[in-house]
Amino acid sequence: MLFLTGMRDGVREILAHPVRSLLTLFGLICGVASLIAMIGMVHGMLAGWRAFLYETGGLEKVGSVASRPPAYQKHLAGISPGRTARDAEGIWRNVPGVTHISPEFAIDEYGGTEVKRKGRRSPDNLVYGVVPDVIVINRYEMERGRFIASLDGERGRCVAVIGAQVAKDLFTPAEDPLGQTIDVKGQPYRVIGVFREAVFMQGGRNVVASKNRSVCLPLKTALLRFNGGSERLTWLNFRVGDVEHLDEVVDAIQNTLVILHRGVLDFSLETQEERATEYRRTERSLKTSMGGVSAISLFVGGIVITNIMLASIKERIREIGVRKALGARRRDIFMQLMAEALAIGAVGGALGVLAGIGLVNLLVWLLPGQPPPLLVPSAIALGFGASLLTGLIAGAYPAFTAARLDPIGALQNE
Amino acid sequence: MTSLPAPLIELEDVRKTYRMGDEDVHALAGVTLTIGSGEFVAVVGPSGSGKSTLMHLLGLMDRPTSGRLSFGGQDVSRLSSSAQATHRARKLGFVFQSFNLLPRLSVMDNVLLPLSYARDGGKDGRRRAAEALERVGLSHRARHRPGQLSGGERQRAGIARALVNRPELILADEPTGNLDGQNVERILELFRELHSGGQTIVLVTHDTNVAASARRQIRMQNGRVAPAA
Numbered sequence: 001m002l003f004l005t006g007m008r009d010g011v012r013e014i015l016a017h018p019v020r021s022l023l024t025l026f027g028l029i030c031g032v033a034s035l036i037a038m039i040g041m042v043h044g045m046l047a048g049w050r051a052f053l054y055e056t057g058g059l060e061k062v063g064s065v066a067s068r069p070p071a072y073q074k075h076l077a078g079i080s081p082g083r084t085a086r087d088a089e090g091i092w093r094n095v096p097g098v099t100h101i102s103p104e105f106a107i108d109e110y111g112g113t114e115v116k117r118k119g120r121r122s123p124d125n126l127v128y129g130v131v132p133d134v135i136v137i138n139r140y141e142m143e144r145g146r147f148i149a150s151l152d153g154e155r156g157r158c159v160a161v162i163g164a165q166v167a168k169d170l171f172t173p174a175e176d177p178l179g180q181t182i183d184v185k186g187q188p189y190r191v192i193g194v195f196r197e198a199v200f201m202q203g204g205r206n207v208v209a210s211k212n213r214s215v216c217l218p219l220k221t222a223l224l225r226f227n228g229g230s231e232r233l234t235w236l237n238f239r240v241g242d243v244e245h246l247d248e249v250v251d252a253i254q255n256t257l258v259i260l261h262r263g264v265l266d267f268s269l270e271t272q273e274e275r276a277t278e279y280r281r282t283e284r285s286l287k288t289s290m291g292g293v294s295a296i297s298l299f300v301g302g303i304v305i306t307n308i309m310l311a312s313i314k315e316r317i318r319e320i321g322v323r324k325a326l327g328a329r330r331r332d333i334f335m336q337l338m339a340e341a342l343a344i345g346a347v348g349g350a351l352g353v354l355a356g357i358g359l360v361n362l363l364v365w366l367l368p369g370q371p372p373p374l375l376v377p378s379a380i381a382l383g384f385g386a387s388l389l390t391g392l393i394a395g396a397y398p399a400f401t402a403a404r405l406d407p408i409g410a411l412q413n414e
Numbered sequence: 415m416t417s418l419p420a421p422l423i424e425l426e427d428v429r430k431t432y433r434m435g436d437e438d439v440h441a442l443a444g445v446t447l448t449i450g451s452g453e454f455v456a457v458v459g460p461s462g463s464g465k466s467t468l469m470h471l472l473g474l475m476d477r478p479t480s481g482r483l484s485f486g487g488q489d490v491s492r493l494s495s496s497a498q499a500t501h502r503a504r505k506l507g508f509v510f511q512s513f514n515l516l517p518r519l520s521v522m523d524n525v526l527l528p529l530s531y532a533r534d535g536g537k538d539g540r541r542r543a544a545e546a547l548e549r550v551g552l553s554h555r556a557r558h559r560p561g562q563l564s565g566g567e568r569q570r571a572g573i574a575r576a577l578v579n580r581p582e583l584i585l586a587d588e589p590t591g592n593l594d595g596q597n598v599e600r601i602l603e604l605f606r607e608l609h610s611g612g613q614t615i616v617l618v619t620h621d622t623n624v625a626a627s628a629r630r631q632i633r634m635q636n637g638r639v640a641p642a643a
């Protein structure tokens with residue numbers, strides 16, 4: 001009851017001096033707003049990174065790429081069969097931690113491939129032979145039709161699944177690509193499926209746009225028609241079932257591949273760990289820097305509140321004397337002023353939340369294409385709570401000072 | 415005035431000494447007196463004679479340096495500050511020379527203040543406050559701010575506030591000091607009314623007219639009670 005009237009008096013006190021109150025609350029508002037914006041930005045970026053990581057295969061994707069063997073093995077390079085479909089076979093049998101394997105052969109390893117149809121052209125595509133597992137590892141999604149099946153490869157069928165951009169290049173919106181024939185380096189392929197468009201905007205551009213320039217053929221067909229029947233692969237990607245055991249599975253893959261390549265280190269394994277580590281580093285530094293800004297604002301805001309409350313108490317010494325004469329105990333005065341401080345914290349927190357929401361929206365508008373900052377409910381709660389706490393901490397000393405005033409002296413104060 | 419009233423307040427050789435630099439100031443230099451329940455007492459005397467100091471002790475706003483002060487038979491001079499505060503809230507009513515209404519609260523909220531500190535679970539606080547305002551003839555001003563009231567009205571609001579918790583003792587230090595003749599009369603009339611209703615009142619005054627309306631006068635001189643003239 002007393003606490004409630006204290007809160008009411010606090011709000012009255014704030015409303016009685018709107019300009020002074022706004023100045024008082026400025027630090028608090030900045031602190032809360034920056035806290036909300038900071039958490040929003042970190043969450044936005046995290047969401048973006050997660051999406052990007054996901055689009056590019058996730059942490060569970062392990063790639064095996066060609067690499068020059070070390071100098072001491074140069075003379076041995078010839079004895080390695082290189083990366084072939086047999087690697088895939090060997091890993092499948094020997095490394096149980098691997099759930100999917102994608103041997104891939106790009107018909108132009110070092111450049112884009114042009115695909116044509118009835119005078120229309122689609123430049124710079126990745127045309128590659130694949131097995132069904134690739135759809136899981138590279139995370140393709142079907143928009144129309146079906147994906148390549150094992151049988152397509154075994155039968156050497158000339159079929160293709162094309163990315164959204166390829167479809168846009170070769171077909172008008174009115175045309176249905178399914179069943180149509182496209183021209184890959186003079187050879188006809190029938191379109192059996194179209195991928196869903198992959199979009200992940202960062203810095204104003206779609207960083208996964210290349211996914212939409214994919215043309216998938218059955219691996220065997222591609223090897224036969226574009227690799228002279230050689231089994232040498234361009235890439236060999238794996239999907240690890242349990243990311244917790246990533247390191248162990250990568251070791252097992254490494255060992256198996258060394259044996260299959262007769263000891264020649266003409267490959268290297270790549271994971272997305274490094275990228276994830278970098279993300280985490282950025283996240284941490286953002287949190288410390290922005291968290292520091294919020295903490296400093298709240299701290300400064302707290303000091304301002306302490307000062308203004310001390311000044312306001314000085315003006316109200318007589319009121320405190322009257323209250324004491326009428327029976328207020330020290331703790332009643334203390335509680336009343338703490339209630340006022342809490343009211344200041346609540347008003348500052350509420351304004352800070354509004355400012356924070358505004359700031360998040362402003363950032364979304366200022367940084368188009370960046371992973372947009374998110375409005376996180378827990379950040380709003382945290383900001384408001386931090387404001388209340390700052391108010392209480394800042395109010396404690398003035399409240400203590402006021403509670404200890406001698407009633408006679410306070411009553412005689414002019 | 416035949417029967418002796420039961421004593422409400424008893425002071426036995428009460429002293430209050432202030433230390434000013436190297437000197438001791440004896441604001442009260444041994445006061446012994448009894449105030450009966452239902453008495454209307456005026457404390458008079460020259461400036462500096464210790465009237466306010468006496469009121470502070472009676473109001474439990476301060477503690478005597480030595481001596482015994484009892485209220486309703488209980489020694490209250492050594493109570494903790496929190497117990498003193500509760501005593502003030504429940505048993506005392508204060509009327510001040512400069513009214514001391516809180517400017518940002520309505521007249522009603524000012525009158526309610528002692529009840530909130532009394533914490534005796536009175537649910538009918540608003541009713542009691544309304545009654546107190548009615549008694550001083552200020553019902554129509556309940557929602558006004560003190561700043562909107564005349565001096566006389568403010569002091570009546572102050573008296574309503576002192577009455578609201580039905581105190582055993584009302585202490586008034588120069589309650590008419592800031593008022594003009596007509597308002598002084600009105601306030602005194604109120605005090606007389608309260609007194610005839612059985613209220614114990616101790617007031618300090620310079621004004622011989624004011625002192626005359628009390629049934630008993632205590633003359634202070636150099637921190638002592640002067641013998642009756």
Ligand SMILES: Nc1ncnc2c1ncn2[C@@H]1O[C@H](COP(=O)(O)OP(=O)(O)O)[C@@H](O)[C@H]1O
Nearest residue numbers: 432434439441460461462463464465466467468
């Ligand atoms: N807080 C104090 N410190 C020092 N001296 C005081 C204090 N309060 C009162 N005195 C002194 O005590 C004496 C009595 O003061 P007071 O009770 O206020 O007298 P009155 O109200 O009769 O004018 C005066 O000499 C005054 O200066």
Ligand SMILES: [Mg+2]
Nearest residue numbers: 462465466467
């Ligand atoms: Mg005085």
